[in-house]
Amino acid sequence: MNLGKIGRNTRCPCGSGKKYKHCCLGKRGFSLAEEYWQRYRIILKTAEQVAGIIESGKVLKEIMDGVEKIIAPGITTDDINDFVHEQTIKAGAIPAPLNYHGFPKSVCTSVNDVICHGIPGNQVLQDGDIVNVDITPILKGYYADANKTFFVGTPTPAGEKIVSVAARCLQLGIEAVTPGATLGDIGFAIQNFAEAEGCSVVREFVGHGVGLDFHEAPQVSHTGRSGQGIVLVPGMVFTIEPMINLGKKEVKILDDGWTAVTKDGSLSAQFEQTLLVTENGSSSLTPFDLNRFIIS
Numbered sequence: 055m056n057l058g059k060i061g062r063n064t065r066c067p068c069g070s071g072k073k074y075k076h077c078c079l080g081k082r083g084f085s086l087a088e089e090y091w092q093r094y095r096i097i098l099k100t101a102e103q104v105a106g107i108i109e110s111g112k113v114l115k116e117i118m119d120g121v122e123k124i125i126a127p128g129i130t131t132d133d134i135n136d137f138v139h140e141q142t143i144k145a146g147a148i149p150a151p152l153n154y155h156g157f158p159k160s161v162c163t164s165v166n167d168v169i170c171h172g173i174p175g176n177q178v179l180q181d182g183d184i185v186n187v188d189i190t191p192i193l194k195g196y197y198a199d200a201n202k203t204f205f206v207g208t209p210t211p212a213g214e215k216i217v218s219v220a221a222r223c224l225q226l227g228i229e230a231v232t233p234g235a236t237l238g239d240i241g242f243a244i245q246n247f248a249e250a251e252g253c254s255v256v257r258e259f260v261g262h263g264v265g266l267d268f269h270e271a272p273q274v275s276h277t278g279r280s281g282q283g284i285v286l287v288p289g290m291v292f293t294i295e296p297m298i299n300l301g302k303k304e305v306k307i308l309d310d311g312w313t314a315v316t317k318d319g320s321l322s323a324q325f326e327q328t329l330l331v332t333e334n335g336s337s338s339l340t341p342f343d344l345n346r347f348i349i350s
């Protein structure tokens with residue numbers, strides 16, 4: 055991957071609004087990685103770093119596939135935590151959530167009206183519930199971050215609807231990722247679809263740069279305007295993780311200081327992947343099939 059390369063006719067990454075060829079292309083000593091660090095504190099990843107994140111993503115996928123197999127009415131969210139913790143250690147990795155700013159468990163489990171950051175405990179999963187499982191291993195120092203929302207037993211129509219919309223939102227967000235596009239293009243694609251479906255987009259939590267740390271620059275909003283915000287360039291690695299509510303967008307944080315729920319009690323669903331901006335589009339470093347969650 056050549057990190058110094060961006061299309062001559064795309065907007066200059068320095069933010070001038072001019073075409074790259076009429077702006078920074080000719081500057082002496084200009085390096086895109088240097089520019090992105092200085093301007094935004096964004097770390098453009100080297101090929102070696104990308105390879106490390108991919109390996110972490112493979113660990114994540116194995117654990118996520120195992121979680122899917124144990125999800126059933128009657129298990130507790132602590133059962134999911136124990137499974138994720140043990141499998142992460144077994145793979146030679148560390149669960150990033152554990153003790154992260156005081157988070158007490160190794161995975162986030164968010165049931166029904168819980169938007170995100172649900173703390174595993176003695177809650178028993180019931181037939182018809184939806185549960186989001188958000189997994190972040192650290193393997194050899196490299197972070198990969200992804201989540202899925204699963205059905206427990208037989209899905210309800212409302213559960214199917216919100217899970218489908220959230221999955222399609224991530225898919226549309228991913229499709230907006232290409233060099234020369236902007237962060238605003240991602241937010242716009244997601245917000246436009248979610249609201250057309252009569253759902254709402256949570257504002258308080260956003261995607262983020264990831265790879266060498268859990269949460270790096272930039273913030274990746276799931277709402278926005280086309281063409282606004284930071285220009286995407288090859289080597290950027292960030293998550294897209296839209297949280298979509300069946301009702302209103304407002305959030306409430308429970309007394310545990312972590313659990314974010316919908317204020318109106320409506321269902322909320324989320325999907326997350328870690329994306330790399332490539333020379334000609336994007337590549338997921340935590341790939342999984344979104345179509346199986348989408349009702350067409």
Ligand code: MF3
Nearest residue numbers: 151154157162171188190199
């Ligand atoms: N995995 C979440 C994310 O996608 C962050 C969880 S922070 C924790 O960004 F402390 F709750 F684990």
Ligand code: CO
Nearest residue numbers: 199293295326
């Ligand atoms: Co994330």
Ligand code: CO
Nearest residue numbers: 188199200326
């Ligand atoms: Co996550």
